[in-house]
Amino acid sequence: MSVKPWQFTAINPKLGIAMKSPVQIAKILKKAKRPLIVVGALANQIEVHDGKKLLDILIELGKKIPIVATSNISKAFIEKGFTPAALMTVVNITNRLSDPEWKGLDGKGQYDVVVYTGMTIYLELQMLNRLKHYATWLKTISLERYFIPNASIGLANLKEEDWKNGMKEFMEEMNK
Numbered sequence: 761m762s763v764k765p766w767q768f769t770a771i772n773p774k775l776g777i778a779m780k781s782p783v784q785i786a787k788i789l790k791k792a793k794r795p796l797i798v799v800g801a802l803a804n805q806i807e808v809h810d811g812k813k814l815l816d817i818l819i820e821l822g823k824k825i826p827i828v829a830t831s832n833i834s835k836a837f838i839e840k841g842f843t844p845a846a847l848m849t850v851v852n853i854t855n856r857l858s859d860p861e862w863k864g865l866d867g868k869g870q871y872d873v874v875v876y877t878g879m880t881i882y883l884e885l886q887m888l889n890r891l892k893h894y895a896t897w898l899k900t901i902s903l904e905r906y907f908i909p910n911a912s913i914g915l916a917n918l919k920e921e922d923w924k925n926g927m928k929e930f931m932e933e934m935n936k
Contacts (some may be wrong), residue, residue: 774892775909776900778916782923782930785901785913789825790934792873792899794864797821798853798887799844800879801831809928814878815840817931824934825875826865828853833878850879854887858894870897876911877903885910903927 779785789795799818806814818827819842826845829837834847846853846865856862863869874891876884884902888910891900902914905923918926 776892776902776911777913778907779913780916780918782903782915782926783933785903785915786930786933788899788913789873789875789901794869794871795825795873795875796845796857796865796871797825797827797875797877798850799827799829799833799837799877800850800884801833802880803833803878804836806878807924809924814927817927818877820931821934828865830879850883850887854890857898858890860895860897872897873899873901875901875903876908879904881906881908884908903930 797818803815803818804813808814808817815833815836819837819840821827822842822844828846828848829844830848830850830853834844837844857871857874860870864871876888881904884904885908888900888902888908891898892910899913900911902908902911905915905918905920907917908914915923
């Protein structure tokens with residue numbers, strides 16, 4: 761599918777795959793051997809569905825997949841009674857993920873799939889750009905409703921309602 765990046769200056773020869781359905785992304789994530797989720801500061805501001813915020817569904821995912829809370833989102837996780845696997849800046853975790861010698865947060869080895877979400881577009885775009893070029897073994901996923909071309913896999917530019925419905929379906933698939 762040919763999709764233009766949301767940030768029009770983000771054109772480069774190696775573009776990720778844009779998917780229309782978050783359910784497809786859930787299926788990929790469920791097959792991962794060592795997934796990780798990196799969450800940005802906007803996760804508590806983005807409404808997903810049924811009055812839930814992105815943070816709420818990430819807490820559900822955090823029961824199965826380790827979460828790195830970046831920026832000031834760590835406080836929101838803790839206030840909701842959830843302790844992320846790590847609290848660190850997005851630059852720090854991105855640098856670690858691009859280090860082939862890093863053994864992961866738990867010392868058991870590198871991750872095979874990492875999800876970035878809840879960040880400003882330009883920040884996420886740059887972090888995923890680093891991973892695209894310096895962590896070629898890593899599959900990256902963006903859950904934003906805008907196409908982030910530096911992720912291996914992301915969503916096509918979706919209308920807000922389509923994205924919200926898709927995220928509900930994403931969680932239903934993740935909970936199967």
